[in-house]
Amino acid sequence: ETGVTQSPTHLIKTRGQQVTLRCSSQSGHNTVSWYQQALGQGPQFIFQYYREEENGRGNFPPRFSGLQFPNYSSELNVNALELDDSALYLCASSTRTSGRYEQYFGPGTRLTVT
Amino acid sequence: AQSVTQPDIHITVSEGASLELRCNYSYGATPYLFWYVQSPGQGLQLLLKYFSGDTLVQGIKGFEAEFKRSQSSFNLRKPSVHWSDAAEYFCAVGIIQGAQKLVFGQGTRLTINP
Numbered sequence: 001e002t003g004v005t006q007s008p009t010h011l012i013k014t015r016g017q018q019v020t021l022r023c024s025s026q027s028g029h030n031t032v033s034w035y036q037q038a039l040g041q042g043p044q045f046i047f048q049y050y051r052e053e054e055n056g057r058g059n060f061p062p063r064f065s066g067l068q069f070p071n072y073s074s075e076l077n078v079n080a081l082e083l084d085d086s087a088l089y090l091c092a093s094s095t096r097t098s099g100r101y102e103q104y105f106g107p108g109t110r111l112t113v114t
Numbered sequence: 115a116q117s118v119t120q121p122d123i124h125i126t127v128s129e130g131a132s133l134e135l136r137c138n139y140s141y142g143a144t145p146y147l148f149w150y151v152q153s154p155g156q157g158l159q160l161l162l163k164y165f166s167g168d169t170l171v172q173g174i175k176g177f178e179a180e181f182k183r184s185q186s187s188f189n190l191r192k193p194s195v196h197w198s199d200a201a202e203y204f205c206a207v208g209i210i211q212g213a214q215k216l217v218f219g220q221g222t223r224l225t226i227n228p
Contacts, residue, residue, distance in 0.1 A: 006157075033215065035216075041221075042118075044218075048213035055213050056211060056213020056214075058215070092158075101210075102160055103214075104160065105150070105159070
């Protein structure tokens with residue numbers, strides 16, 4: 001069973017730029033969630049994708065957007081980067097249909113905005 | 115609003131000693147509860163989960179947790195810690211509002227003294 005993978009591992013961007021982070025879900029999982037974890041904090045829910053549509057969103061501005069593809073992989077896009085966007089971005093996959101709600105996390109992408 | 119409180123930011127215990135990490139939640143409905151562990155620079159690994167039934171749940175790595183509805187608590191325990199248990203521990207409540215999302219506490223950093 002393949003776990004959740006994310007790319008890239010690390011990324012450095014300049015304020016105002018745009019970034020795309022990628023996630024491959026665990027085999028058999030059809031739902032992908034994205035979380036932002038600032039230094040010293042717990043993860044914060046950004047949004048969730050199921051059947052290629054966003055089905056829930058946390059308190060994040062529209063410049064945070066995403067996609068889910070037919071193979072259930074996903075992208076997180078952040079436009080107009082701000083210094084406060086520096087964080088570990090975690091992708092989690094789960095299976096919505098079985099009633100099991102646990103989410104399995106990837107290793108994360110460390111984004112630094114300068 | 116849903117929330118999770120982990121009162122202890124940092125705990126230090128000696129190797130071989132027992133461990134209890136505290137977690138309190140605020141949620142109006144029956145909660146789905148989780149404990150995750152995060153090693154430095156890594157993603158989150160699921161330790162254990164509570165959905166319903168027996169209030170004492172067993173997890174991986176010798177951890178267990180007890181759900182106490184009357185106290186809104188879900189404390190994590192281990193009878194004898196190992197140096198490899200040093201990590202950050204996060205308690206989370208799973209809620210369903212369209213999306214199935216996790217609301218995390220701020221985490222407890224565990225240090226093990228040799």
